[in-house]
Amino acid sequence: MGIRTLNLTKTLGDPPTPILKNISLEIQDGDYVSVTGRSGSGKSTLLYLLSSLDHTLEGKVEIDGQDVNQMSAEALSLFRNKKAGFVFQFHYLVAELTAMENVLLPARKSGGISKRREIATTLFEQFGLKDKIHRLPRHLSGGEQQRVAIARALVMEPRYLFADEPTGSLDSENSEIVLNLLEKANEKQKTTLILVTHDPGFSRRARRQIHLVDGQFITP
Ligand SMILES: Nc1ncnc2c1ncn2[C@@H]1O[C@H](COP(=O)(O)OP(=O)(O)OP(=O)(O)O)[C@@H](O)[C@H]1O
C-alpha cells in the first residue's frame, strides 16, 4: 500500500523554522526513491517522518493506509520491528555487542533466529566482513561499522528500507557493493527503498528522484 504524505510540514528550532513545507508525496509499494538536497535541507528529517520514527508533524503521514498519528504503540512497534529496516546516517551500533550480535538485534524478539543468522552470515560475506563477525564495533573501521549497520537493516528482509546516506563513509568499491544489495532487495523482494544520498550518480539510479530545496521538493 505504500507511504503517503498530505501537506506534511515540519517546524524545528527556536525561533521555529519550517524545515519541510506542505509536502504531499506518494511512495508506492516496491518503489525506489532517492532523496537529495544540500546539507541541512531536511533529508534526514523527511526520512524520520516517512518511517514513523518522528510523528510530531503537521499534516499527515500514512503508512499502508494508516495515519501514523492514529496508530497504536503496538502497531508502530510492529511496523518498526517487522516491516521496516533503518540505516541511520550515524550508525548507532551497540558498543558492547559484536558485529553479529548487532545484526541479529532486530531478530531477537521475532523468533526464527537460525534463519536470520544464515542471512546475516551471507551478508557479512557479501560485505567482505566474514572474518570480523565477532568483533566489537570499536575494533572496526567506520566503513566496516556502516556495513554492519546495513546488514542489520537487511536481516529481517523488511518491506520498507529507509537508508540515510548508507554509503557516506565507504569507498567507491564498497559503496557499489552496498547499493547493489539494497537494489537487489528492491528488485527481488520488492522492498520499498528510500535512499538519501549525496551522490548524484547513485540518485539517478532510483526510479524516482526527489530533490529538496527550501522545504519543498522538485523533481529533477
Ligand atoms: N532537533 C532539532 N532542532 C532544531 N533544528 C534542527 C533539529 N534537527 C535538525 N534541525 C535543523 O533542521 C534542518 C534539517 O536537518 P536535517 O538533518 O534533516 O538535514 P539533512 O538534509 O539531512 O542534512 P545533511 O545532508 O547534513 O545530513 C537543519 O537546518 C538542522 O539544523
Ligand SMILES: [Mg+2]
Ligand atoms: Mg542528514
